[in-house]
Amino acid sequence: MNKLQKVLQTIKLLIKKPSLINLIIDSDYKWDLYLQKNYPARQQLHSIDIEDIVPNYDSSLRFFSFLGGGSLPTDIILLKSLCSQIKNCSYFEIGTWRGESVANVADVATQCVTLNLSKQQTLNLGLSKKYVELHGYFSKVKKNVTHIFGDSLKYDFSTLAQKFDVIFIDGNHTYKYVKNDTEKVFKHLVHENSIVVWHDYAYDPERVRSEVLAGILDGMQSVKKGNLYHVSNTLCAVYINKNIESTLFEFPITPLKTFNVLLNKN
Numbered sequence: 001m002n003k004l005q006k007v008l009q010t011i012k013l014l015i016k017k018p019s020l021i022n023l024i025i026d027s028d029y030k031w032d033l034y035l036q037k038n039y040p041a042r043q044q045l046h047s048i049d050i051e052d053i054v055p056n057y058d059s060s061l062r063f064f065s066f067l068g069g070g071s072l073p074t075d076i077i078l079l080k081s082l083c084s085q086i087k088n089c090s091y092f093e094i095g096t097w098r099g100e101s102v103a104n105v106a107d108v109a110t111q112c113v114t115l116n117l118s119k120q121q122t123l124n125l126g127l128s129k130k131y132v133e134l135h136g137y138f139s140k141v142k143k144n145v146t147h148i149f150g151d152s153l154k155y156d157f158s159t160l161a162q163k164f165d166v167i168f169i170d171g172n173h174t175y176k177y178v179k180n181d182t183e184k185v186f187k188h189l190v191h192e193n194s195i196v197v198w199h200d201y202a203y204d205p206e207r208v209r210s211e212v213l214a215g216i217l218d219g220m221q222s223v224k225k226g227n228l229y230h231v232s233n234t235l236c237a238v239y240i241n242k243n244i245e246s247t248l249f250e251f252p253i254t255p256l257k258t259f260n261v262l263l264n265k266n
Contacts (some may be wrong), residue, residue, distance in 0.1 A: 031210035039217055043207045045201070045230040045237055049205035050074065051255075053231060053244065054081035062266075063103040063138040069201060070097070071170075072261075074234045076104050082195055083166050084108040092164040092183055092189060094152055095171035095199075098231050099139025105166075106142040113160070114139070115171075118149040152181050155163070157188040164189050170199035175215040182219025201230060201237035206251050213237075232256065 033044055050057055059077045064070075079101055083089040089109040093102050095115040106112045117125075119132045139145045152171050167189055169181050178198070185196060198216055203209050208230075216224065216237060228239050229246055 026167055028210050031214050034214050035210055042217060044248060045228055047232050047249050048229045048244045048246045050232050050234065051076065051228055055079060057081050061104050062107065063100050065098065065100065071101055072235055074230040075199060075236055076101050078231055078234055078236060079197060080104050080108055086165045089166060090164045091166045093170065096136055096139065096147065098134055101138040101168060102145055103138035106145050112145040113148060114145065115148050115150060115152060115155060117151060118140065121151060153177065157184045163191040163194065165194060167196045168196060173200050173212050177209050178212050178215025179219040181214055186220065186223055196239040198237040200235055202235045205233050205235065206253050
């Protein structure tokens with residue numbers, strides 16, 4: 001198929017289904033161009049070795065379903081290991097879903113708070129009642145987890161009246177939400193040594209999600225971006241108040257680090 005044929009086919013598809021224009025508007029290509037224009041030196045974050053941020057990352061997860069919409073095991077081990085290094089750690093999370101992340105973190109953190117859409121807000125998005133009922137499936141039985149509800153775009157984070165040690169931003173991954181959540185977290189929830197982690201900074205550990213990166217950078221206008229990294233072998237970006245040796249990765253990555261994986265069904 002030549003270029004003209006592709007253009008004509010695209011026009012036909014848009015006529016049949018105009019909503020497809022949203023895919024074009026929100027495409028990675030658009031956000032790649034946005035980053036090139038606004039952050040010409042930040043097409044990707046510098047990567048740090050997971051061992052440099054959590055030296056003892058050998059860990060186990062008691063709650064992991066290997067189902068869609070979740071995190072990589074290394075993502076949750078990163079969160080759990082970060083929290084385990086902080087005495088009486090307080091943890092805040094945007095976007096709970098089944099509660100896998102916070103349920104595992106709750107094993108080592110003293111206090112966990114999560115923000116998620118309410119049942120009615122979730123139903124209003126057209127999601128099923130079963131989807132709603134699965135919210136907090138793993139975490140609702142944990143006594144040190146508090147679930148609060150609301151749309152992070154409208155939620156007043158100042159009402160929490162608290163700073164947190166580790167904050168995980170894993171809600172809506174569109175630019176508008178990532179920028180909003182980032183701004184509010186840094187305005188209301190962080191102290192000098194808080195660690196902020198964003199999920200889905202990358203589609204996979206070798207491929208950056210440009211829209212999310214744009215939201216992070218624009219949401220951190222007043223923050224020192226030099227302490228913003230991609231953590232190797234994860235989908236996560238992290239802000240931490242320390243300078244860590246880092247590099248830019250080149251695709252494909254040579255797998256110099258491997259992991260032993262032992263599966264046991266609960």
